[in-house]
Amino acid sequence: MGQPQRVAFDHDAPIEIAKYYRFQWEPAQNCHVILYPEGMVKLPGSSGEIMKRVDGTRSLNGIITELEQQFPGVDLRADVVDFLEVAHGNGWIRPKAPR
Amino acid sequence: METAGSDPKRPGNPLWLLAEITYKCPLHCVFCYNPTDYTSYGPELNTDEWLKVLREGRELGCTQLGFSGGEPLMRDDLEVLIAEARKLGYYTNLITSGVGLTEKRIAAFKEGGLDHIQLSFQDSTREMNDWLSSTKTFELKKRVAELIQKYDYPMVFNCVLHRHNIDHTQQILEMAEQLGAEYVELANTQYYAWAFENRDQLLPSRDQLQRAEEVTNRFRERVGDKMKVYFVVPDYHSTRPKACMNGWGSLFITVTSDGVVLPCHEARMLPGLTFPNAREHDLKWIWYDSPGFNAYRGDAWMQEPCRTCPEKEKDFGGCRCQAYMLTGDARNADPVCDLSPHHHLITEAVEKADRPTLPPNVKPIVFRDDRNSRLLSAKKTDTTPVT
Numbered sequence: 001m002g003q004p005q006r007v008a009f010d011h012d013a014p015i016e017i018a019k020y021y022r023f024q025w026e027p028a029q030n031c032h033v034i035l036y037p038e039g040m041v042k043l044p045g046s047s048g049e050i051m052k053r054v055d056g057t058r059s060l061n062g063i064i065t066e067l068e069q070q071f072p073g074v075d076l077r078a079d080v081v082d083f084l085e086v087a088h089g090n091g092w093i094r095p096k097a098p099r
Numbered sequence: 100m101e102t103a104g105s106d107p108k109r110p111g112n113p114l115w116l117l118a119e120i121t122y123k124c125p126l127h128c129v130f131c132y133n134p135t136d137y138t139s140y141g142p143e144l145n146t147d148e149w150l151k152v153l154r155e156g157r158e159l160g161c162t163q164l165g166f167s168g169g170e171p172l173m174r175d176d177l178e179v180l181i182a183e184a185r186k187l188g189y190y191t192n193l194i195t196s197g198v199g200l201t202e203k204r205i206a207a208f209k210e211g212g213l214d215h216i217q218l219s220f221q222d223s224t225r226e227m228n229d230w231l232s233s234t235k236t237f238e239l240k241k242r243v244a245e246l247i248q249k250y251d252y253p254m255v256f257n258c259v260l261h262r263h264n265i266d267h268t269q270q271i272l273e274m275a276e277q278l279g280a281e282y283v284e285l286a287n288t289q290y291y292a293w294a295f296e297n298r299d300q301l302l303p304s305r306d307q308l309q310r311a312e313e314v315t316n317r318f319r320e321r322v323g324d325k326m327k328v329y330f331v332v333p334d335y336h337s338t339r340p341k342a343c344m345n346g347w348g349s350l351f352i353t354v355t356s357d358g359v360v361l362p363c364h365e366a367r368m369l370p371g372l373t374f375p376n377a378r379e380h381d382l383k384w385i386w387y388d389s390p391g392f393n394a395y396r397g398d399a400w401m402q403e404p405c406r407t408c409p410e411k412e413k414d415f416g417g418c419r420c421q422a423y424m425l426t427g428d429a430r431n432a433d434p435v436c437d438l439s440p441h442h443h444l445i446t447e448a449v450e451k452a453d454r455p456t457l458p459p460n461v462k463p464i465v466f467r468d469d470r471n472s473r474l475l476s477a478k479k480t481d482t483t484p485v486t
Contacts, residue, residue: 020253022214024188028112028160035190037215037255040114040162 005089006082009060014096015084016056021092023051034092041092050083056096060084110348110396112160113386116189117353117364120149120166120180123173125198127466130259130301131293133169134367136476138469141357146176148378150183152354155382157187161352164189169356172199178207185212192217197243209250216247220258220271237274244278255282260311261294261301262452268311272318272328280326285315287333291365293467295424296475300464302452308336335445339410340417340433347395347419352386360385362392365420369429395419395429402430404438 009015017023017034023043026033032048034041043051053063060080067076087093122137134140144152156164164184171177172195184191192215193208220240247254256275260268268285275283287308290298303311315330322328334341344351344363353361358376361367367374374391375384386392394400398411405416416422417433425434425444432439451458465471 019251020215022190026160026162026188033162035162035214037190037192037253038163040190 006085007089008085009088009095011060011081014057014059014062015054015088015093016096017051017054018091018094019097023054023092036092041090046079047083050080051087051093054084054087054093109387111350113156113350113352114161115163115165115351116153116156116161117165117167117351118149118152118180119168119353119355119364120144120171120177121173121356122169124169124196124467125173126170126196127468128259129293129297129464129466130261130288131467132289132291132364133293133467134365135292135296135467135472136479137356138472139476140355140359143174143356144354144358144377146179148358149176149180152358152377152382153180153184153187153189155377156352156354157189159352159382159386162188162190163192165192165194167194170196170198172204178204178211181208181213182211185214190214195219197239200243200246202246202249205246205250213252215255216252217255217257218243218247220256220274240274240278244280248279253282254278254280255284256280257284257286259286259288260303261288262303262307263301265303265307265311268314269318272315276322276326282327282329284329284331285311286329286331289333290335291420291424292368293465296465297462298448299451299461300457302335302448303333304453304455305336305449306453308332334418334421334435335449337435338437338442340414340421340435342414343418343421343433346415348386348392349396352382354382360389362395363420366391368420369423400430402432404436404440405432408438 020036022035024033024035026042029042031042031044032051033043034051050063050067053066058066063084064077064080067080068074084093119133121143122133122140124133153164166177166180171193174180181191181193191213193213194217196219218240244254256278258271258275264271265287271285272283287303288294288301290302294301312330315328319328348362351363353364354377355361355364355367358378359367359374360377360382361374366372372391372394375389377385380389398406401411401416405411414436417435419429421433421435422431423429426441431441434441434444436442465475
């Protein structure tokens with residue numbers, strides 16, 4: 001896959017899993033994964049927790065607020081931004097497409 | 100790839116299940132990798148048997164599922180299999196020539212949750228040399244491409260290249276572009292099965308290959324991000340073998356139409372191994388414990404030069420089937436490797452291909468069809484040593 005490329009996007013706009021990608025819990029790997037044509041990426045631990053919230057209704061800032069409520073006192077912002085910008089750069093997520 | 104569990108010798112789970120659900124095919128491709136003796140195989144698994152295979156594969160941890168053949172559209176229960184596969188959580192891929200794809204069927208596939216379609220550019224006629232200019236071919240692909248777009252699938256095209264079509268690479272790419280392809284794989288023929296029978300006819304010369312790569316690079320520059328074009332070089336033109344199947348029994352499991360379970364779709368040709376049938380055993384036992392799947396795992400089976408080679412972790416000594424086909428012993432290094440004492444078998448074939456015209460006594464092309472399969476099966480039985 002090469003070096004992960006961070007690609008910025010609007011932190012207040014809803015984001016969703018990109019077309020042709022699928023996010024699911026994978027019992028055999030004991031973690032969340034992203035599936036796409038002929039491939040799979042494992043998203044263990046916090047990356048899976050973040051991606052679980054990418055559902056077309058929440059924005060990046062919305063996800064941070066929610067995680068901060070769930071894990072009070074932990075500074076998550078940098079990690080969430082890093083992960084989601086890399087996810088965007090990899091094409092796994094995108095700003096929600098207009099219907 | 101990491102290995103699961105605490106036992107370092109225990110292999111990880113498979114990730115890819117290839118379901119060759121039928122060997123029936125309306126095409127007669129001379130480069131087909133299906134076994135040449137497919138007509139001697141037992142009856143196809145029925146729907147319930149395939150559903151059992153799909154469940155067991157998923158329990159084992161497979162995430163990618165390929166429906167292939169033959170032409171998988173020849174099975175009228177494909178809709179049922181796709182829907183169940185999706186429910187089980189597979190990422191489902193259909194590998195098809197598009198022959199027999201109707202709107203009714205693709206609508207049912209979509210409804211059932213099919214994730215991905217790979218359309219191959221193949222001729223439906225026997226006139227190989229003029230197939231690219233054949234309106235019939237183009238019309239068929241155009242109709243199928245429209246359906247694929249209408250049902251919101253990515254346009255993924257695959258075209259197998261060989262001596263007789265590689266000089267048309269430009270035309271092939273332009274046809275793909277016209278049809279709206281997003282991904283194109285130009286896959287040079289791999290010389291197994293029917294393609295091996297036809298090798299002297301199909302192997303391109305080094306010049307042809309170089310020109311095709313140049314054409315591809317120019318095309319890539321022109322289209323930019325609009326299309327992703329992959330060019331897979333034939334391994335005969337390399338000096339290091341491919342890491343075949345990413346290692347024997349490491350990621351891939353193939354189930355053939357009659358239920359025989361293989362570590363790769365060619366492995367059934369290897370002598371001295373019996374591969375279990377999914378009708379009689381579950382995939383978990385087959386994957387972890389059957390002798391066939393353990394035969395070439397690790398490196399204990401290797402001989403020199405592989406055994407002490409620093410690259411053995413990288414390419415696993417190449418392909419067992421290619422080693423067997425060319426040298427008669429599957430434990431030998433894949434002769435593609437220039438460290439193999441049998442590498443001359445590869446260079447001789449390439450030198451023959453480099454001649455501007457095929458010699459008059461070249462073996463005639465053998466088309467993949469039932470009649471030729473029966474002839475080749477009979478030949479194979481005749482030459483099998485009695486033990």
